[in-house]
Amino acid sequence: MEALALLQDVFDILLGFGLLWLAWLALFSLDLFRSIVSFISFGLLMAIIWVRLDAPDVALAEAAIGAGLTGALFLAAFAKLQPASVNGKGSSINPQKQSSRKQLLRWLPALIMLWIASGLTIAILALPPHATGLTSEVTSNLTASGVSNPVTAVLLNFRGYDTLLEIVVLLLALLAVWSIGSSVPSIESEPGPVLDTLSRLLVPILIMVSAYLLWVGAHAPGGAFQAGAVLGAAGVLLVLSGWKLYPGLEGFPLRLVLTAGSITFVVIAILTMLVSGTFMQFPPAQASILILILEMVATLSIGVTLAALFIGSPPTDIKKL
Template sequence: MERNRWLLPLLLTPAMGLGYSVLSLPEHAQGLQHLVADKMEVSGVSNPVTAVLLNFRGYDTLLEMFVLLLALLGVWSLGGLSLRREAASDLVLDTMVRFLVPVLILAAAYLLWVGAHAPGGAFQAGAVLGAAGVLSLLSGWRCHLGLAPLPLRLALAAGPVAFLAMSGCTLLIAGRLLQYPPAQAGILILILETAATVSIGVTLTALFLDKQHPGNKDQT
């Protein structure tokens, strides 16, 4: 612990410098708010954050879908995070999960829908869906619903594949990556968001599947 004595002052100096530089920023700054507001009309949605995420900076979101998939591939490549519990089934947990999961799925659908004009959207909905999945796993649910590896992988891939398909189509039709025709932008964004929600929810759940790898079919 000897070396930690000088660590504190060593970190305090840049911290204060950084604090000073933050304070030196102008009191008022518009950022891109006016530009975003000007283009809201043609973005297809009325929630500015959704417009930025899915339209103005949709390319970031395209890459982000792959960040999530890569994390899952990395986790699976290492053998997965197991949630298997040795304890006997817990009545309270089971009952709660039985009530909660349908509510969570409904909440996810609502968040997805509301994202077009108010706070919400694919990531929030996907997170809630993922919570439902993880809760189910905790209460002992396994892939008994006939989710063979390929259907599971297709659900995981829904978001990235939707973005890729949209990229290909927009590139062919408009000549530009992810340029939506303003009239159809709303519905296209909803399609992308729905696919992304499914992917995010399933990915969050699949991180905890104690299957070795999608290639293995011996585990259910």
């Protein structure tokens, strides 16, 4: 027992330092591509740490979104930035400008950071080593929530408000991305045989994993966000291998799927208000089925929104309207 505890401590310390080292590489590595790859590894290490901290739900979300989709977004943006930085004006560092003033400008923030870090450290260490938080409230009301996974219960029942707003934030981000638009065309290349075969094999599996995560979220780690992220990853893979949405689906059907999550959420919230008198208070008897419906629609919306965020520009059909 003793040796196992020691081994776990060593593992934790190695993970912690590894994480800080990867963060340093991601932020200060001279090669930008290397930075992004370090950031993706950082996300994977982070997922392991979530498991160490008994947060498997967060680990699933981090592995799918933090490491997967965010990394894909950065790599796509990096590829689109390349032509600009190759054409001369890439780096504007003038050696003469690196004067003592610039040196001071580097040291000053470093000192301020040390000051903030020590202040935060004192604050964290001053916290009591034991705190119950809201665990007892959640566990005592878990039977009324309709699901047995406490995190899903918080996300979709107790703090359903947050989740509703979160889905709206996703939609808003997509609207903003579509409005700003980027005239840099996305790089279209013929997918190689590896990517082609891989996506043919992986996409059905990803869709199944997504459905499994959605279903299992009621009583075990998983849920709408993790399932949506996996679905989004399947979409990204399809886009990368040259797949295009059928032209007939680009207009209204696409927008309906994108907004379905928010709409269903609001409709259910208002219906429950008419029944129970409080906005978004699920009656315990129907909570289970309501949460399942919400999660199914939300998964679809989240997945499609994430894939659309990766593409970055609206389908041509919408642009013409």
